[in-house]
Amino acid sequence: MNNDRSKELFGEAARRIPGGVNSPVRAFRTVGGTPIYIDRARGSRFVDADGNEFVDFCNSWGPLILGHGHPKVLEAVHSAAERGLSYGACHETEVTFARTVMEAFPEYDKVRAVSSGTEAVMTALRMARGFTGRDMIVKFEGGYHGHFDGLLVKAGSGLATFSMADSKGVPDDIAKTTLVAQLDDEASVEALFQRHPNNIAAVVIEPMPANNGLLLQRPEFLRFLREITRKHGSLLVFDEVISGFRLKFGGFGQMLGIRPDLVTLGKIIGGGMPVGAIVGPANIMDVLSPVGPVYQAGTLSGNPVSLAAGVATLKVLRDENPYPELSRMGELFVKVLSECGLPTARAVNMGSVVWLYADESPFPRDPASISPNVSRRFNDIYWRLTRRGFYLPPSGLEVLFISTAHTQEEVSSLARAVGEELGQVA
Numbered sequence: 001m002n003n004d005r006s007k008e009l010f011g012e013a014a015r016r017i018p019g020g021v022n023s024p025v026r027a028f029r030t031v032g033g034t035p036i037y038i039d040r041a042r043g044s045r046f047v048d049a050d051g052n053e054f055v056d057f058c059n060s061w062g063p064l065i066l067g068h069g070h071p072k073v074l075e076a077v078h079s080a081a082e083r084g085l086s087y088g089a090c091h092e093t094e095v096t097f098a099r100t101v102m103e104a105f106p107e108y109d110k111v112r113a114v115s116s117g118t119e120a121v122m123t124a125l126r127m128a129r130g131f132t133g134r135d136m137i138v139k140f141e142g143g144y145h146g147h148f149d150g151l152l153v154k155a156g157s158g159l160a161t162f163s164m165a166d167s168k169g170v171p172d173d174i175a176k177t178t179l180v181a182q183l184d185d186e187a188s189v190e191a192l193f194q195r196h197p198n199n200i201a202a203v204v205i206e207p208m209p210a211n212n213g214l215l216l217q218r219p220e221f222l223r224f225l226r227e228i229t230r231k232h233g234s235l236l237v238f239d240e241v242i243s244g245f246r247l248k249f250g251g252f253g254q255m256l257g258i259r260p261d262l263v264t265l266g267k268i269i270g271g272g273m274p275v276g277a278i279v280g281p282a283n284i285m286d287v288l289s290p291v292g293p294v295y296q297a298g299t300l301s302g303n304p305v306s307l308a309a310g311v312a313t314l315k316v317l318r319d320e321n322p323y324p325e326l327s328r329m330g331e332l333f334v335k336v337l338s339e340c341g342l343p344t345a346r347a348v349n350m351g352s353v354v355w356l357y358a359d360e361s362p363f364p365r366d367p368a369s370i371s372p373n374v375s376r377r378f379n380d381i382y383w384r385l386t387r388r389g390f391y392l393p394p395s396g397l398e399v400l401f402i403s404t405a406h407t408q409e410e411v412s413s414l415a416r417a418v419g420e421e422l423g424q425v426a
């Protein structure tokens with residue numbers, strides 16, 4: 001595989017951009033080598049700067065559930081752009097966006113749009129603090145909720161990849177307001193509520209933790225979180241930036257019949273453009289300025305082009321219901337991989353979210369139970385798969401995303417390739 005042009009671009013990038021990248025995991029440090037530079041993408045595939053074509057299973061880390069450049073999304077973006085890139089003023093697409101999101105969350109009343117998932121969670125937690133008058137937040141080890149100060153404690157995603165328990169630059173006084181509990185461990189949560197009985201504003205969790213492998217939780221554990229937060233007057237925040245609209249037209253909480261106090265969204269609701277949102281009941285949502293005392297604002301919040309991409313994506317999901325087919329593809333991947341007969345050729349999926357778990361140990365529910373073999377074997381096969389035309393997120397602790405643009409053949413050929421390459425390196 002020729003990647004001269006990518007190497008040349010990365011050479012200049014490394015001089016002008018810290019680490020050569022605008023988001024750390026793109027630097028390929030875990031898998032070794034240097035990044036592939038993308039030139040263009042359409043459907044399930046993209047072409048790099050050297051003309052190599054790949055089937056893309058990263059899908060921009062989740063937003064592109066319809067694949068790259070879905071015609072309806074592109075048409076909405078073009079037509080919105082023609083009418084102006086940003087107004088800093090009210091426009092109809094904000095109303096359409098709110099109506100469309102709330103159709104999927106009829107149990108809540110209001111939504112506010114922001115520009116990223118990070119902003120959505122940051123705002124939701126500020127709202128929880130404003131609403132309860134309390135300071136502490138409980139999160140879970142390995143849960144990733146964006147890169148703002150308070151939540152960069154024992155986080156997943158790039159932080160898991162780099163084994164950083166924390167980030168420099170976060171004042172102790174802020175880190176101290178973040179309490180860390182363990183996934184799949186009721187007692188760890190109870191202990192925190194015992195120690196801080198009247199000062200926990202919120203418990204925030206990815207109900208389908210997918211930033212540190214795919215750590216599927218017992219539904220009873222999530223129900224327990226609902227009960228204990230209610231009992232103590234704390235809010236339960238489901239961070240559904242990945243899971244929102246990924247498994248159904250709506251949230252993961254709805255699938256389990258659990259109703260958190262606030263839901264944060266991002267990724268899919270922007271259709272590939274920068275968007276995040278907070279959804280909740282009127283009494284909590286109205287703590288936000290200009291009604292209430294909790295401030296949140298944004299020059300580009302509710303951006304007309306981003307929201308147009310989001311609305312177009314959501315309407316396709318609502319009208320075409322691709323979810324059963326997406327789930328079948330996730331299951332197909334797991335099945336084809338297991339059929340290759342290698343005991344380490346394993347994967348776990350939730351709908352169209354798939355995690356390669358190249359080990360014989362049980363699928364983990366918490367970060368400490370993840371076998372170190374998983375990342376090691378992933379790194380061993382990463383470039384072999386790339387050379388065969390598959391682009392995967394460059395870390396074994398990240399999940400693969402299947403989109404409606406993928407064919408069954410693409411999904412099963414990746415599964416076969418993974419099995420073959422694991423056999424080669426074993």
Ligand SMILES: *Cc1c(COP(=O)(O)O)cnc(C)c1O
Pocket residue numbers: 116117118119121144145146147206211239240241242266267276
């Ligand atoms: C991606 C992600 C975020 C952060 O969203 P950005 O748009 O990258 O700021 C927050 N929470 C979860 C669960 C995520 O997966």
